Amino acid sequence: MPNVRRATRDFMDLVASCLTAARIDALYASKWTCQAVLRSLPPLAKLYVLRLLYLDAAVPDKMLLEWIKGDAVAKHKNAVDRLVQLRVFLPEEKILSRKKETHYRVNPKFQEQLRLALSTGLGTPRDPLPPDIAVRMPSAKELDDYATEKWEAWFSSLVNFASPDGPSASTNGFIVQLFQKADLLTSGQDPKITPAGFQFLLLDRNSQLWRVIREYVQYAEARQIDTGELIRFLLEIGFYSVGEPYSMDSLPNSQRNFAEELAMLGVLQLQKGMKDRWFIPTRLATGLSASLSESSAWQTEGFIMVETNFRVYAYTSSKLHIETLHVFVRTEYVLPNILVGSITKESVNGAFASGISADQIIKFLQQHAHPFVAQKVPSVPETVCDQIRLWESDRVRVQYLPAYCYEGFPSTSVYESVVAHARDRNGLLWEDANRKMIVVGGEHHEAIRAFLQNINKKK
Structure with a gap:
């Protein structure tokens, strides 16, 4: 029989795959972790949890099936599988009338903390600092600009590995190692960007964030870091209020190190006063307790307009945006706030040779469409989409089937x-x-x- 390797699709998949049952149960000692897990569940799984939360007995699977319509059996199976995978449901086998039946009980630790969260109301894991201590607070725009600058600095370094001149000498060694662990760069003394790295550049920011966070967690074990504590901290960050200052001194030493590394990503901003230090969550932090399938709170305004004659106008001054467009657009000239170019067979063939697909190019153009054209259907002309796919089909004459x-x-x-x-x-x-x-x-x-x-x- 063939061996099948299942890739983690979101952060909760990673939690289930890299932690033992005992360590998952230990995560549920925090009401914030339990709320983050509840947020990540499929809608039907959330329904099961909330209906059974105040029931201490195990219930049979056939009882859960009575709550759904006949055509939702597949959704029921997916919901139960996810709950068992995350140990929110603990399965029990019982013999009734000489028949073996599966019963499910809500994990008592999860149950206790989620009940506590519902009874005590909303809040944050820690209280923000008073205004007289944290006096130099950034505005919402300044915080967004900071997060964007930090984020783009990371991925500009990735783009630099694809340039003929290579990366700058100041490229952070930790960043290079993390990119190599994620298979975005080749290993060795002279790393180069991989096909997966080119594809990564075309992902939306939320998907990029989750990819980096997953690799950051997996890399933690090699650095002899407590993976369970790191995951707990990452899940709690999503419950802090964006733009509010929280004391660094109230964090354990290990979590202070996590905060400093996340500040490099733009997830947090660190500030220091005369005596106190504090961290400020950015909007990138709000997605850390949500499922990858959910939309991120961080949305960037579109900037690309594509015409039917294959001309591309990108209204941006971001170096990262410009370098990403260079991957599949023939640049004609760049002004301080606009790039003008065109999509040609030669330019997209270069992208195809790097492992990027036609659909990825089209999706990138659609996701970053300028507001003026974003409301149109389609936001990218069909003639352009069809031609990009035709150029790809000229190269790919072999069809892969499972x-x-x-x-x-x-x-x-x-x-x-x-x-x-x-x-x-x-x-x-x-x-x-x-x-x-x-x-x-x-x-x-x-x-x-x-x-x-x-x-x-x-x-």
């Missing part, structure tokens, strides 16, 4: 039976009788697996 490899058959007779069954279904793609290996099309995988299970039952 397939499954079967090996390790217990006997020749079983192998031959499976081969015959796969051939009858027109699903056999390849076979090697000497090594007893076959490859079948992805759409036939479930049927072949069921056929194998029936053979095993007969034995």
